[in-house]
Amino acid sequence: MAKEISGNEQLNVVSMLGVSKRFPGVIANDHVDFVLRQGEVHALLGENGAGKSTLMNVLAGLYRSDGGTIEVNGKAANFGSPREAIEAGIGMVHQHFMLVPSQSVTENVLLGLDEPRFRMNLSRYNKKIEEIAEQYGLHVDPAAKIWQLTVGEQQRVEILKMLYRGAEVLIMDEPTAVLAPSEIEELFKTLRSMTAQDKSIVFISHKLHEVMEISDRVTVLQKGKVTSSGIQTKDVTRADLARLMVGREVVFRVEKKLVEIGDTVLSVKNLKADNDKGLSAINGVSLTVSQGEIVGLAGVAGNGQNELAETLAGLREVLDGEIIVNDKDVTNNPVKKGIRQGISLIPADRTLVGTAPNLSVTDNMIMKNYDQEPIGQGWIVNSTEANSYASDLKEAYEIMVPTIETSVRLLSGGNLQKVILAREISSEPKLMVAVQPTRGLDVGAIEGVQKLILAQREAGAAILLISEELDELISLSDRIYVIYEGEIMGQVDDGDIDKIGQMMMGARLEHIEKEGVA
Ligand SMILES: Nc1ncnc2c1ncn2[C@@H]1O[C@H](COP(=O)(O)OP(=O)(O)O)[C@@H](O)[C@H]1O
Ligand SMILES: [Mg+2]
Missing domain, CATH: 3.40.50.300 (P-loop containing nucleotide triphosphate hydrolases)
Structure with a gap:
């Protein structure tokens, strides 16, 4: 359940206003407003490619913004490196972990810190890390080597690293993608115990039910633009969020007919x-x-x-x-x-496996039947037949592509998947x-x-x-x-x-x- 924010917790820890970030050919963030309050879990929701990671990478010092203002605790902040960000209390746990497998949990937590003699004194540091782990319910053995840990435990090490460095704001980029359901529950408990101790969390996700469950407020991005900034989660439904994410109504229920099970x-x-x-x-x-x-x-x-x-x-x-x-x-x-x-x-x-990126939609569609009548005729491919076959499938599967001559590498993920499905399904x-x-x-x-x-x-x-x-x-x-x-x-x-x-x-x-x- 999302927790209520009490009236006196309105302090803005992070305030990003009109923030833009461009990459060659794409505006990843287009005048984005995002305000994080102390003690809240703020979900950053959006489809793949909406610009969530980019926005938080800007905040965490990995990218420089191309415009807009960022304040942390009321002071202008434009971090030039993750180190500067963490010095200001902003820590980010990325989708891909950055741990050294052959080293212990404690060694990984201390890595990169100016604590040169820690090797002589590992047990003292073990103890300190154990204390932090205890405080936030992050169960992991400080002396264990990273390679011995499950992915869920490795994630806890990443969180510990940030907490050890004094993070007041923790950004979690799609943290549940690698977790089993019970580990997700554990993570949510940790996040709640952090907000209970006045830390603030940015929870990046594209999963509506998780956002509904864990967040106090939510900001939705769609193609780089904010469609809703900081609404209270309790005031919206899953369907509202889906609409903000996609820009149209979405039906959730799949209709499953009764089908006789055969051989x-x-x-x-x-x-x-x-x-x-x-x-x-x-x-x-x-x-x-x-x-x-x-x-x-x-x-x-x-x-x-x-x-x-x-x-x-x-x-x-x-x-x-x-x-x-x-x-x-x-x-x-x-x-x-x-x-x-x-x-x-x-x-x-x-x-890699599903399609040949440089070949046309037609060529990709006939991959399974180019040597069969009527498309394949002896040693040659009848291009008229091939094209009409591909046009029919393009229509039937509503594949959005200028022409069937277009190389499939230019297609979006959804359309590419439809090309594969069309080809596979039509082979009955x-x-x-x-x-x-x-x-x-x-x-x-x-x-x-x-x-x-x-x-x-x-x-x-x-x-x-x-x-x-x-x-x-x-x-x-x-x-x-x-x-x-x-x-x-x-x-x-x-x-x-x-x-x-x-x-x-x-x-x-x-x-x-x-x-x-x-
Ligand atoms: N380092 C980069 N170089 C070029 N384009 C990028 C880079 N990072 C992200 N993008 C592009 O910016 C857009 C937003 O990406 P991203 O922030 O990763 O989205 P999300 O995290 O919401 O899935 C996408 O179109 C993506 O292809
Ligand atoms: Mg991302």
Whole structure:
């Protein structure tokens, strides 16, 4: 619940007025007003590319603004470096952590500080860091090495670093993206205990439900401009915020029709595969997906999801186990053969695997059927047929692009994703493996992509949906498996978020049920 701000807490710690920041070809911040009060959690909300990180990078001394005024505690502030910012009490935790893996928590916290003899006196510093950790509920062992820590713990180290340096304002850039649900709750507790001690938080996010839950006030950015500056969160609804973010009404409910579940299409048995470094990434995964169902695969990023998708698509070698599609063993079949057997992959990396950036929309659309009639005729491609095929898809999927001759590298994320979906869906796949199909898309495009996936389910396809967005998984899936360190922890068919969350942290379903924790 958002906490009430009491009347005497109106002190402005940070005041950014008319702040602009340009990059070549783009105005990332266009006369932005942003005022942070002492003791509040202020959410900075906006879609990808709206300018949130840029604005806070300006405040935290990473970028110089091109205009406007910034005051911190009433004094003009235009920091030339993060060091200057932190000296003025402004600390930022970035999306990518900047820790030294081989060193301990304490060493990382002290790194870069003028405390030259700390190595001789580590235990004294351990104690000091433990005290700060205790004060804000940041559970982490000061003597542990960074590489031994979970991502959530590493984030706590980053926060500790800032608190140790005396941060009064903590900027968190999309901090929940790398966390499991229970870790998000922990983080929120920490943030609340910080505001209770009069510190101020900027919480950057594009997730509406989190902003509703944790923030006192919210500032919304849309394409570099503020659409709402510092409104009280309790005075707005999720739909209001979505409209401010996107600029139009957004429907949240996905409509899921009743679909008869048919034969098993995909059956994965005891699959093993390595990652690019040759380390085990998938360790004995078994799962099934049937006609007419969407099966979700939940998990914190980097637990083997991508490797699993790649083995299914024939892009990664299976070391043990088998992949059966429609009763045929397709284990380690070449990619071309996968296409013939109706397996379709919507990859996570649209630019590298999903499309050929320098080729036209048409060429990208015919990638799967350029050698089939009527497009492929003997050794040649019939360009009239290819163009009319691409035009039809462009229309049907409402892809916004000047012409079908345009290179796809010029397309926005949402339109690029539609090109891939159009191509994959029109190949009428029996099995579709979709990895993060809506990542990085704006709310409007997400709606469109989700509808396309549901339509495939209604058409009888078997769909494996791999996503780090729990909301999306729960609203689209009929069943959900949870993967952790390359193993399936269990599956639920009722979208039980507590159980899913515990499995994402490595608990096996049978243990959760035995102990009756959930
Ligand atoms: N260092 C940079 N160089 C050039 N363009 C940038 C840079 N950083 C951000 N941008 C552009 O500025 C805009 C805002 O980006 P960003 O602040 O990262 O948005 P958000 O954090 O809201 O996703 C985007 O169009 C992005 O491509
Ligand atoms: Mg950002």
